[in-house]
Amino acid sequence: MPSRREADDAERGANADADSRANADADSGDPAGESADPAALARAYYDAIDAGEYERLASLLDPEFVQRRGDRTFEGRDRFVAFMRDGRPNTDTTHAVDRVYPSGPGVAVCGRLRDADGDVLFAFVDVFETEAGRLTSLETYGAGSSDG
Template identity: 45%
Template sequence: MDAQDPAEVGDEANGERADREALVRGYYESVDDGDYDRLASLLAPEFVHDRPDRTLSDREAFVSFMREDRPEKDTEHDLTAVYRAVDDDGNGDGDGDGDAAEGWVAHGRLVGADGRVRFEFVDVFALSDDGVTRIETFAREG
């Protein structure tokens, strides 16, 4: 059995990390661009978005809400940080429950077309091989 070069292992981990971060950033890009086909492709079928004002369960319900029912569509997510969550069960999903999802956190602010900040947010993402499985949003008025 051939041993793998430690540098290659590090490169693989960094590549996977970059892919996961790109998935999180792609979520915001697709929402901001109104690219609902891309948005749907990033979400797992069982996707859940838990927001302060409501919970949207399943990919189709969420995409429909974003396309048709959200109060303001001409907005931009101004991200200040995206990072991998760390927790005490060792899988990095941030929840400590031992499941297989990987967790990421995004911090930023939602800016309206008029340039005013609507609110600041922290989104906690659960990611799997199927895409984004869950987002829990914490918000503070801007």
């Protein structure tokens, strides 16, 4: 039976094709991949954050994007991206996606935020809404800290 890290690595490899398609969409004038399904958008969101690719992250978000979480709300894509780039206490993290639940124009994701050593910082559930191939809102629920 593979370890959790091996399973996460295998999942990342399986998502490489989806990431390539998302990057191709960005290069073709369709930055958010309008044809992308909500699950692919959510995975691209985590990949962009984990890689520190903040321009790519911005391309996935609607200009009026809103994130709500227990300790704060970010209104607007620019404010959210600025926080992810400059305001997080720990940017050397990885989102391990455990489950994805697509539902209509949105998607819910269960996962864990890991530090650089692979230790779990906290578990989360993110609920995304999408429109026209972009993420429009995110409700984040976490067990433990919400710094990621």
